[in-house]
Amino acid sequence: MRLPGTRYQEHGWEQVRKLLGQCSLAALARDKHALLLEPDQESSLAAYVDGVSRVLYGCGPRGAALGNSYGDTVLELALSLVVELQARPGDWAGLCAAVAAEHARMGPFWNAPGGEALLRKKFNDLYAVLRDKVDSDNYQAACGRPCSPNRMYAYRMLDTAYGEVARLFFGWREHRAQVGAILGRTIEAEPIEARRLRSIADCRAEWILRWSESLEQFGGVPGPLHTRSKRFASLKTSLDKIAAMLREIGEYEALSANGERDWLQDANDAGAWLEDYWRVLDESEQGASPGPDQILEAQQDALDLACAGDGDEAQADMRAPMLDVVLAERVSLPPRYLEMAACAQEAGSWALRTMADDSLPVRLAVYLKLLGPFDDSYPAEWLDPATGELPTMGQLALLDGVSLPTLRKRRDAAIARLTARADAGMKEET
Incomplete structure (x- = not known):
């Protein structure tokens, strides 16, 4: 799966x-x-x-x-x-x-x-x-989207259930009675559903429910949707949820199964594409505007000239905001979000001094945890214009270039330092 x-x-x-x-x-x-x-x-x-x-x-x-x-x-x-x-x-x-x-x-x-x-x-x-x-x-x-470990387990159960249904449909002659129970009718000849079942996306939610129900009769043990366990309680009475989860698995498997086939097909046309590319560049040199690569090269030359004499540190300072723009666009935030959000911080605050070694996404994750997604004290530059709230943990993890568990760990460590400093301050006052 x-x-x-x-x-x-x-x-x-x-x-x-x-x-x-x-x-x-x-x-x-x-x-x-x-x-x-x-x-x-x-x-x-x-x-x-x-x-x-x-x-x-x-x-x-x-x-x-x-x-x-x-x-x-x-x-x-x-x-x-x-x-x-x-x-x-x-x-x-x-x-x-x-x-x-x-x-x-x-x-x-x-x-x-x-x-x-x-x-x-x-x-x-x-x-x-x-x-x-x-x-x-x-x-x-x-x-x-939210997903608990139990929901991940449910995805895997449905994928396994589909595999069992497909196996029974393929061997319908040997499992005629159980296939009939799954389809809800008597089977005399090969069911058309068996020929049409090519992937999990073709599997119907009612088939999964009836398959689970049939297991006690044909396998001797209750099916996963018909035990006393509460693990799948939300699925037992909701065919819509089962159908949506089956469809999601099928759609992503179809998307990720392409492998490199599209690229291999493109490789066959690479020679013709390159010929067209060079022809366009040649025509653009003779026209009013340079070709696309020349535009990029000119911009890079200008950047290099602006940074000349300042060393690698100056170049890094100019390229960092460009990187921020790319990251912000990936998570649907305004251009230069990180730069503007950093400038909006209260420079003299003890919280900022305590979290000086933490990245901006980690600091925002701390505020998200302690104060919630919205608070009157938040500068407008911190908020996602689409929601009017702080970015989600998923967005902040992408901005920081780390996994969600790593961001949580760094956030919790920062909160622990803040708490320790606040406790120390209270002791000094007393």
């Missing part, structure tokens, strides 16, 4: 999961399991990350396999998830609590028969939850 911003939802996840489980056990070998029972979980997490990273780097050809359709290897995906774990100590605390409970019941269970498999499963569960948190955050940053 492919969705914008996600990297862990494809078939390569199985190899990533197995590699993380295997390397986690290797990193804890030789009596290092006590790390999981350490009261100082911050130190134990740092030690685990260091150990498992070294083992991962030595995993050999297994890590070189592709982990998804975007070109990320199994090793790259595994290492990225380990780094994310270090930024989310709460997930590590949950693992340690589960291990401690098992240890209190059975003692050092990892030394017992089957104990390593039990410990590996706990690591597998840890990373399975973590991958949905990471992918849901990245989906939000890519789309600007």
Whole structure:
């Protein structure tokens, strides 16, 4: 399954999961399991990350396999998830609590028969939850729409359900009764729906609901939409939501499945295109205006002349606002947004002095967290004209050139410094 911003939802996840489980056990070998029972979980997490990273780097050809359709290897995906774990100590605390409970019941269970498999499963569960948190955050940053880890899990369930429906339709002769239950009619010949079902975008929401309902009769266990679990409660009674999610998966898979085919087709016409290009430039030299590349070169020459003698620092100062314009346009903000927002800051404020080493997007994220998207104290230059509020966390992450989890981590660190300074000031006054 492919969705914008996600990297862990494809078939390569199985190899990533197995590699993380295997390397986690290797990193804890030789009596290092006590790390999981350490009261100082911050130190134990740092030690685990260091150990498992070294083992991962030595995993050999297994890590070189592709982990998804975007070109990320199994090793790259595994290492990225380990780094994310270090930024989310709460997930590590949950693992340690589960291990401690098992240890209190059975003692050092990892030394017992089957104990390593039990410990590996706990690591597998840890990373399975973590991958949905990471992918849901990245989906939000890519789309600007809310997405919880549970919703990411629901996307994957629907993708799996579609695969099962497609399998049953393909083998309709062997599964005639169940296909009939899914379609809501008796099947005598090949159903036309089986021929038309070419992708998940062609799958109907009612088929998913009936497939889940049919599992208890034909598989012996309730389907995911017919258990007592509340995980899919919002989908059980909403065919519209199921249809929209199926359509979204299908549309993005169709978009991202193009690969390089369009570019290969363009390559066949490259010679003719270049001939036209040079012809246009030749004609433009003889006409009233220079060609497009010459215009850009002239602008760059003017920039270089303006910066001559000032060194690289002067050139960087002139090009930084140009970069700000590009970033602002990517997130639908006014040109030179970062420059104007920076000039509007209150130069002498203690908050600004405390956050002097933080980037402007991090400072705005702090205000967004503490004061909300709108406050009378905000300068107009800080606000997004489209909403009249501060930019969203997704916009600020793009402006800062970091992922959403990284921006949150830097924001929280800045808030902690502000709180510590405010507390220190109160103590001095008393």
